[in-house]
Amino acid sequence: MNGPPAPAGKLPVHVLTGFLGAGKTSLLRRLLASPALADTAVLINEFGEVGLDHLLVEAVDEDIVLLKSGCVCCTVRTDLKDGLVNLMERRRHGTLPPFARVVLETTGIADPGPIVTTLIADPMLRHQFRLGGIVTVVDVPNGVGNLASFPESLRQVAAADRLAISKSDLASPGEAAMLAARLSALNPSAALVTLLPDEAPDIALLLADPADEAHRAAEVRRWIEAAAVREGGWRFHGHAAHEAGRHGDIRAFVIRAEAPLAWPRFALWLSMLLNRHGGEILRLKGLLSIESIAEPVVIQGVQHLVHAPEHLKAWPEGVHGTQIVMIARRLDPALVQRSFDAFVGSGKAQ
Ligand SMILES: Nc1nc2c(ncn2[C@@H]2O[C@H](COP(=O)(O)OP(=O)(O)OP(=O)(O)O)[C@@H](O)[C@H]2O)c(=O)[nH]1
Structure with a gap:
């Protein structure tokens, strides 16, 4: 059996997911403040209006904006594939700055399964992109309830490589500990990271790349x-x-x-x-x-x-x-x- 071809040349697409209002955009905004992530393109897969005003500096066209950090942001209201192909086309034609990775922020009710399938199995996408890490944000006040009520929340947690616990400042340490225990019971293989309101999130949340041998072994x-x-x-x-x-x-x-x-x-x-x-x-x-x-x-x-x-x-x-x-x-x-x-x-x- 042979291993996969070397991923060199393919752009990683990191998936950032989490239930409605869990804190995905807040986390992304804080991560993108790091210069190490400036060469990132962001796809936001939203239903309806997208509240990007806080991120916006300059509109490039109606779908694509340049963020303060220099990252590119594209709102995908149609299809993930169209969004990715479109980003690559613009990068090739020089109408977008070069970027080294894509972060896809999913809707709060997304099942990550079909997204991952599209990335890996689509004949056009799989030559240009590879799946990076899957980061799932779960908030302390609502996390346990969402897991009990919404299968989408369960699927997001189960799919994660890394689980980021948000809004621990809005709940007691006991509630935070209960959520952490629930998450590690559901997905023991995911790394658990608690986001702190006063501390910049660790960029390894996005940059720890599964294609990197040392990282994979760890x-x-x-x-x-x-x-x-x-x-x-x-x-x-x-x-x-x-x-x-x-x-x-x-x-x-x-x-x-x-x-x-x-x-x-x-x-x-x-x-x-x-x-x-x-x-x-x-x-x-x-x-x-x-x-x-x-x-x-x-x-x-x-x-x-x-x-x-x-x-x-x-x-x-x-x-x-x-x-x-x-x-x-x-x-x-x-x-x-x-x-x-x-x-x-x-x-x-x-
Ligand atoms: N106190 C507190 N508020 C937070 C934290 N993270 C996010 N919020 C707030 O929670 C609300 C929702 O955060 P968003 O980052 O928009 O959440 P989201 O997951 O992107 O939301 P949707 O895209 O609507 O699913 C906002 O008002 C944030 O300011 C946190 O760690 N602590």
């Missing part, structure tokens, strides 16, 4: 450590079982295998699983040990879509064997384990 290590810490919670005994029910039966679980996997069998199993249950699998991250390949292979997926596998240069210290973290709705971990055992080997769902 991320993998974190998922695995999170898996070890959260394993009790993931079985949903006691309190966790109660929480799982309140989250529309979303569960995170791990499949492990000690022996190296035969890639063709694994790939067949995964495509069958996603074909049958892709709608229920919100997020999938795995570190695979593959026969005849010394280095570990990383796979990542959001719903039906799995990114091209990537090779790490070495196994993270103390980590060995296949470990696949899945966040899924109404999917019995025992069923997944049985099918994994039958098709791939003697993996064990934890």
Whole structure:
């Protein structure tokens, strides 16, 4: 099996999502104040009017504005693809300043799945762009309620690489801690960052790029450590079982295998699983040990879509064997384990 082509030349598109009013635009505005992010194009995917006045300096045309930071901002009221193609065209023709990355701020009720699918699977886009990180903003006052009431909020949290907790200044430390616990139970593999009103947000929220080898190795290590810490919670005994029910039966679980996997069998199993249950699998991250390949292979997926596998240069210290973290709705971990055992080997769902 070969890894994906080098991402050089493709522009990363970072997705910034979060429920209505969670604080996406506020975070973006604060991030873009950093000179390190000046060469950023911003796509805002909104329904209806867009309140960009606070960001605006100069209107380039009716859809595109130049922000104070020098970033370009484009409001996409039609289609994500049109917006991205349009940005690239203008960059090529020199009517927009060159930019090194795109940040897409989604609507508050967006399901990130189709956005990710468009970015990765569209034949035109995938030659020019690649998916960067997915950052989801969740606010303390409303976060727990939104997760209980709106499936979109759950999907946004499940898809995240990084979860940013906003508005902790508007709630008690206890409420903030409760939200943090809820978020790490739902998506143990995402890094959790609390935004502080008086401190500039860390630009790594956007710049920590999954295509960077050192970053990827650190991320993998974190998922695995999170898996070890959260394993009790993931079985949903006691309190966790109660929480799982309140989250529309979303569960995170791990499949492990000690022996190296035969890639063709694994790939067949995964495509069958996603074909049958892709709608229920919100997020999938795995570190695979593959026969005849010394280095570990990383796979990542959001719903039906799995990114091209990537090779790490070495196994993270103390980590060995296949470990696949899945966040899924109404999917019995025992069923997944049985099918994994039958098709791939003697993996064990934890
Ligand atoms: N106190 C406080 N207010 C915040 C914080 N973050 C955002 N806000 C306020 O919350 C409101 C909504 O913030 P936005 O950044 O517009 O949220 P959004 O997620 O972009 O909103 P939509 O695009 O409408 O979904 C604004 O009035 C912000 O000033 C925070 O950390 N603390």
